[in-house]
Amino acid sequence: MNYKLKLFIVAIILIGAVAIAHAQQGNHVWLDDLLVSNFSEGIPSVSAKTSAGSDSMKLQGVYFARGIGVQSLSVLSFYLDGKAKKFTAIVGADDKGNPITSSKFYVIGDRKILFGSKDMKPGDKPENVDVDLSGIKRLGLLVTIADSGAGRVYSDWANAKFEMLNNAMPEPMPNDDERYILTPHSSKIPRINSPLVFGATPGNPFLYTIAATGERPLHFSAINLPKGLFLNAKTGIITGKITRRGNYIITLKAGNKFGTATKRLVIKIGDTIVLTPPIGWNGWNSWAKSIDKEKVIASANAMVSSGLSNHGWTYINVDDAWQGQRGGKYNAIQPNEKFTGFKKMIDYIHSKGLKFGVYSTPWISSYAGYVGGSSNFKDGAYPDFIKNNKRAYRYIGKYRFEKNDALQMADWGVDYLKYDWHIELNSAERMSAALKNSGRDIFFSISNSAPFALAKDWERITNAWRTGPDIRDSWLSLYVSAFSIDKWAPYGGPGHWNDPDMLIVGNVTTGSSLHPTRLTPDEQYSHVSLFSLLSAPLNIGCPIEQLDPFTLNLLSNDEVLEIDQDPLGKSARLLADEDNVQIWVKPMQDGSYAVGLFNIDGFGKTPQSFFRWGDEKPRSFLFDFSKLNLPGKWQLRDVWRQKNLGVFNGSFTTSIHHHGVVLLRMFPVGISNKLSK
Known part of the structure; x- marks a missing residue:
């Protein structure tokens, strides 16, 4: 080997060694540069480069420009797969947080506690975190608080960053467990799956669909159908009006070439509607503010074509972001430009045997920045300066429009109202009265975090109340929303239901863009099981047209749904x-x-x-x-x-x-x- 070749080989080796050494030194990844919502399993969202109060992070008088702020109990999960060197941060309770309660910080790798802080209150000296992550595959950043019911608990992971190897990046925790299917496919023999009892108000429009599985076509009939009601033998849709109060016992039938199914239905005409929990779909966790008429119609079509409507799924509910300016014959909220032909859309949904719901709020501005049920202007105007500063107008204005909006909803044919704000009694009572006098049976659901001290009032004036905050697709959120509400059980029952929020199965948008739920398959079985045991309203929170076989099977078990729809209406107890x-x-x-x-x-x-x-x-x-x-x-x-x-x-x-x-x-x-x- 000649001298020049030797020098060339040595140079190549040295260059490679330097490159390897540089790679092994790692690259810094700031926590606030990640899409931290993808890693957060807590209920309140996490905030990048600010405190959870949307202000500058401040620890013992020192401001920090980098890091993330979290609120209340916080769980952040990362998959590192042995590609990280270390994690550093400065942690503490933010100076502007609740001065009474305390926070405690943990860094946990592969089940080992790598760092644990003392209990820290606002103003306490922050602590430095510097932990070796060599070989760690799974990492958890945890903040616990002394009082889970305390508000304004702000905790900061200031200057938080990873040192990663070979340009690797932290990834969300994998969710690749087997999506095993337990429920057998429906038989070709007819089975009627709609509720055993149905309530309606005398003289109001009546809509009930006989939900049945079995090979199509099916032929539907009913024995002793009351005067004023009419059954479509091909669709099983019953419409009309009953003017006289009382209980009417009907025998429903569904038949095909394989046999005939019968079911006893009790129709109760009186003051109580929705005698079993409503089950259907809500658009927020599917599309958030990007909802439009086409997506709603696609959801209604998919509810039928997927077969879910044959199992009793009924409601198609639009959440926030449908609202436009006030107008029309009632000076009520009108649909915005995304929802042209609103009444025609609702009529189409009804023609499918489904029901339709909308969203509103007693505030001037909704959470998403759309027209609310009150205004500081007599005509209910909602100018751009309010829309552009929506947070400042989350309060009840000088002029209220409950009656206007209720009459418009009834005129359109709305069947369900989700009413969303920081719940208080007066607004709930006003809208409850307006709906009852609208001339249509409209399910009244209030959201979110209803005060438990007023449980008897919610039972009296509403059809459902949210028992907690907005749900996210994590076990922590599910646990808080469902496994921790046993105290509410005595107040739920026919016509008034405890509501732990939407189902977080399928593809959801909770906290980030549309993604598969982070619940494992086992957690999803637990989720649907417990909601059914609780006699909770079941609102699918994913795009129905995107349902995979596992999720569709999860939502199509008639014996599980029968538990939720049981006429006794008792909630399970722990x-x-x-x-x-x-x-x-x-x-x-x-x-x-x-x-x-x-x-x-x-x-x-x-x-x-x-x-x-x-x-x-x-x-x-x-x-x-x-x-x-x-x-x-x-x-x-x-x-x-x-x-x-x-x-x-x-x-x-x-x-x-x-x-x-x-x-x-x-x-x-x-x-x-x-x-x-």
């Missing part, structure tokens, strides 16, 4: 929490019980429990009937698999996946059993 398994029990009208066994796996008890580490295992669990005052023999049925498990005397042993559920129906055998109250 009757036991043992061995990290919660047992929720719901009495059913036929004397059986619906039971959910949920593997919570100690969620919230340790810092590590807030995160998914990828190594979680199923849990074997002994369900002891006697502990719930359910002695004796019971016929058990696996509801998701629609399969009888046999007769069990005293107990039942099963395996439950991490954050998963075993959903059962328990039918008494031989003796009378009573559940303790």
